[in-house]
Amino acid sequence: MIIRSALLVFLASPLLLIAQITISGKVTDNAGNALVGSNVSVLNTAYGAATDGNGDYTIEVPMIESGKEVTMRAEYIGYASQSATITLTPPTVTQNFELSATALWLNEIVVTGTPGATRRRAIGNSVATLDAETQVEQANPTDIQSLLAGKIPGVDVQFGSGNVGTGGLIRVRGVASLSLSNEPIVYIDGIRMNSDPRAGPNIRGGRQVSRLNDLSPEDIARVEVIKGPAASTLYGTEASNGVIQIITKKGKTGPPTFNLEIKQGGNWFPNPETRLPTNYWINSETGQMESDNLVQRMADEGTPIFTTGQIQNYGASMRGGYEGGLKYYFSLGYDNEVGVLDYNWRKRYRTRLNMDYQLSEKFGVSTNFGFVRNDSRLGMAASGWDIIGQIVWGSPRRLPTATNGFLRATPEAVGTIESKAEIDRFIWSFNLRHNPTSWLSQRLNTGVDIGIEENYILFPRDPTGSDFFFGGLSLGDKSLERRRSSFITVDYAAMANFNITEDLATETSVGTQFLEKNHHVVTAQGRVFPLPSVKTVGGAATTFGGEDFIENKTFGVFVQERLSWKDRLYLTMGVRIDDNSAFGENFDFVTYPKLSAAWVVHEEPFWNMEAINSLRLRAAYGVSGQQPDVFAAVRLFTPTAGPGGSSTVTPTNIGNPDLKPERGEEIEIGFDAGLVNNRVNMEFTYYVRQTKDAIVNRTVSPSSGFPGVQVVNLGQVDGSGLELAVNVIAIEKQDFSWDMSFTYSHSENEIVDLGGLGSIRVGANQEHKEGYPLAGYFFRKVVSASVDENGIATESLCKAAEGSSGTVPCSEAPAVFNGVPYPTTTAAFSNTLRLSKNIRVFALMDFKNGNHMMSGNVGGAHILLRNSEEILKKGDRDPILAALDGMRMWRISGFLDAGFLKLREVSVIYSVPDKIVTGLGLGVDGVQLTLSGRNLLTLWQAQKEIYGRPLMDPEMRMTSSEMSGYVQTVLPPTSQFFAAVNINF
């Protein structure tokens, strides 16, 4: 029925548009500059347009509307929206808008965390928005995580490494879960997408490819982030770590505009010869200490280990649309990025087609289709033979051998190992909008995200048949995984608006959501190839395979009621009820309530504080959940091969029929304020969060016969924090402006209850322990020691107890708390200077503190490989290091403060003057040249070395682990530079 109606409207639409009233005008800023791409709309109708390259717009309204009085609104990001009431008088109406710059956007429309598009002013929780188009223009991020880093208070991107093709972790308001993921979930154009940060082949340190980074920033228009349970209730189970919504670029009314973009740049590794260590050895024949700086030596020999890898991005897009009809956005792109190892690269082929069609005044549909092929060869391949490990644990002792001083394989040999991550990914969403009456609207979002991955690690057969470097693997070995992942979303909501009185309005929303996720994984392994050219599993002498299927489904319904008083005081209450296939059979469903309020105080008649132009107070309480592992509730055995070719089963999961979701409860309060004619905007939020029914992986007594853990709802984790964002339009003149932005966030957490377990080991020297933050470092803290002539510590004294200044012999000392692996404080400061009408300069500094790291590169060198200068000094070695050596606390000899301040982004943007552009002909509307850099400088580093051994980069992290602060053999984040040309037609 709907389709037939839509078809009729579609076919009839040309007839309806024959006679029209034309509304036109110009949108400028206070200085008279055209605001290109401003949205101008006729409120409460489907009519609207975007301004063209001259700031002009034209809207056609059917003649049937003649004589009506309508309200028009012009909006542009960074400017206060402006409304005007006009009467539709044929044949034309002219209405110009002059917008004032503002840092406060109370009327900005957001779509995340609400059933339908809602003005920010009505929402009781913090919603962060990021103008991705501007960010891409000024900083050239190559992936989504780079786009987000340092931009939103409380959103911490932990990059981890410079291994091109891999990604980092995202933490929103710190960490809150003992055992489950702390990653936010991600939606794209209203549907759930796979944002797994631990995809790809199982390289050293585990899987580290981020599915979020399959997307190209070039296709993103805006990103919205809601940060915790107070805001994410309507997303239900899985949403307690926050929700990121990616909104891709859409068509705009007007003739087609074309954009061509070419970027060239590079990845490089500054000063590797000092950031990577010199290795030492005491020659057993001469008794002399010998040293070898492998990086320097290889460079001197003309075979540098690290090179500058080229980055290339080519993109083309077209967007346009017809008034009241089809709007479209189409893009094509190719990205090719090479890392600092010449065999580490990523090639990304991408296309996107977004279309929106307003079928009638009441019906609208949009469809968004994106395809990407992301093909990477990773730089840090198999465990034991990665390049960093070969360098940091090498030794002059092995200079006479074929390893040439490296640990066990030369860079050339390591470079033969292929670690590939490939994906073909389709993301499609369909949105149906329907406004059957003036007071009722409904929408349906549905779509799929399908990814077909192929990951493998290949040791080609050594051409000479030698097994020198890789042992049996030198004869050829391939581990192959093919994975098909699909996420299916069906999300329906209906909203009804009523004006109960002139002042009191209500909006009632109901909705339902169904989400299905499944992963079908086929693995194969082949060992021993007959020839170097044979690289398929089928060509191996020995093969085995495996298959897995993982499926999860969620179904939820919600209802929400919003009351608004005079359009300045808002009260919202709602509830979502969820059931999930991962819940235990004894647990039926979960209920997540929410309550929030917002008050636009400065619009009250009594408001007379001139210093504060705008003020909105907000408060929100909400609950959302976190889903347990899909198999955790059921007692399960896994089929496996048995003796004589028989089929057998082995116990794998003890199950828990009472299992329910982890429950995040949060209260946040805050305000948004505009000062100095709204040129200074402050957003402040304080939140208190509790994770109840926290899921704990309780170790199953192995003597029960079942291995591993039982997943139980035992714990409670409390957290709190604050976020501050200050945006300042410091100077705004015709040829010069200066904008500043400062963000700050601090988060804390404490484990309140572990259900009687007391502590849970998270990793080496890390524990979840009641009364302490999540995943704290616990170890004996050496305070003082003496060392004898052989380098043996003789009087090692350690901290006697937590909070005590006393000491006891280390042999009697308890393990005490020594910090956490994640940053507790983050801040960013950016400046945008417009030096003339054509030149802008942008710089962003990124600060993190509170995080500590256990560097296996360093600790392993001191105490295990014993190739550091300090450990070889014997009698002269640092006494604390000697004490750690004696206690074999090797990881702790690499423990350090990993706080830093980096110059994260810097760019110069030059818009070629109009007269030159016009002279180019070919219909060119605008040309922009950009020079930019990323990670150019570390301005401050809390600790650069430990016992004489350098730390390559404080941002290194093994992202395959949720909480571990242990880091080894990770390529440090690279420095990048770009030159870009952007041409509009």
Added chain:
Amino acid sequence: MNKTSCASTFLLGFTLTIFLTGCDNLLDVERPTRVEADALNDPKLAETLVNSAIADFECAYTNYIAATALLTDELMVSTEFLNVNNWDLRTIYPDNSNLGTAGCTTFGFGIWPTLQTARWQAEEAYAIIESFTTTEVPEQTNLLATAAAYEGYALTLIGEGFCEATVNVGPLMQPSDILKMAEERFTKAIDLAGTAGNNDILNMAYVGRARVRLDLGNTSGAAADAGKIPEGFVKNATYSTASERRENRIYDYNHRRIMVSVDPRFRELEVQGTPDPRVPVTDAGRLGHDGVTDLWFQELYPEAGSPIPLATWDEAQLIIAEAEGGQAAVAAINLLREKEGLPLFESSDSQEITNQIIEERRRELWLQSHRLNDMLRFGLPFDTGVNHKDQIRGTTTCLPLPDAERKSNPNIGGS
């Protein structure tokens, strides 16, 4: 109602209908790669249950041998990877997560959980099969005998290797308690295998019972059981390349990963100038994974599918030698030497004979799960001081009950 209202109502009604009436079905999921526990309670799966117990035992067995070979003097480490290195350094303490939680194919050695899983699988298989009738399971006696024998061997390794232990989340037990349980299981297996006429399981159980009786000091009982074993009897734990779980772990760590090498005390052994074929090794002529240690290959298990002896006539002869001593021991030793074409042993000195029994066991049963038990039983010294890489050795002898058990078992103070 007009068309638009009709459509709205339909959409809303459709979704509510799904929720109210079909929610349970909507959330049904498939688990085709897992088996729910209830599905195993089926007489048709009796043989599968026993094979499952054998598979878990064989995986645990090769893990146990590889790990304890490093802890003792059979193999030496040639990697810096801690999961392996700690065993050679004798730094296996209760908090060692591999010891307490690692799986059968996990890198490192999950000795405690894999042996416990093997034990429980056999026990559970026995209990389930016993609950069926012989009509439902015609091979019931045979299958019960097999399950009991493998449970006996899992208990044997737990009792021999660990300083203290427990089963089924029970109270703390001493090794002798565990070994007595093993003896009881072997006795059950002997009875059932005799009834079923399964000589393979019968002899395996006799060797197993002789072994634990020797451990428990019941030398006459041990000798009596060992004497029943026919010459040439070999019961192997089988391995293959069908899956990673089925592979011989000693081959894997030595030949493939080059992370372990043959300890110098087992290289190029001779008997009075004659190369000893019972300890086959080759010099790889290069360094191992750590770039420091000379790499030697053991050739007892030259392939990933090489079987490992579990119960043999050879072992039975050495049990007789130890149990009876004197010239009976000399005769038993020489029976084995004759088989290998080695010079014969002669002595009338009891201490010398005892020492030779230890030496013969060291060679004859190399990489067959006996060395740790022998070093503990005979009080042989473990390596101390620093290793060849200047790393300080620890103090592990018998394996400690891991924290993973102690902290999770309410009957021994855990929660």
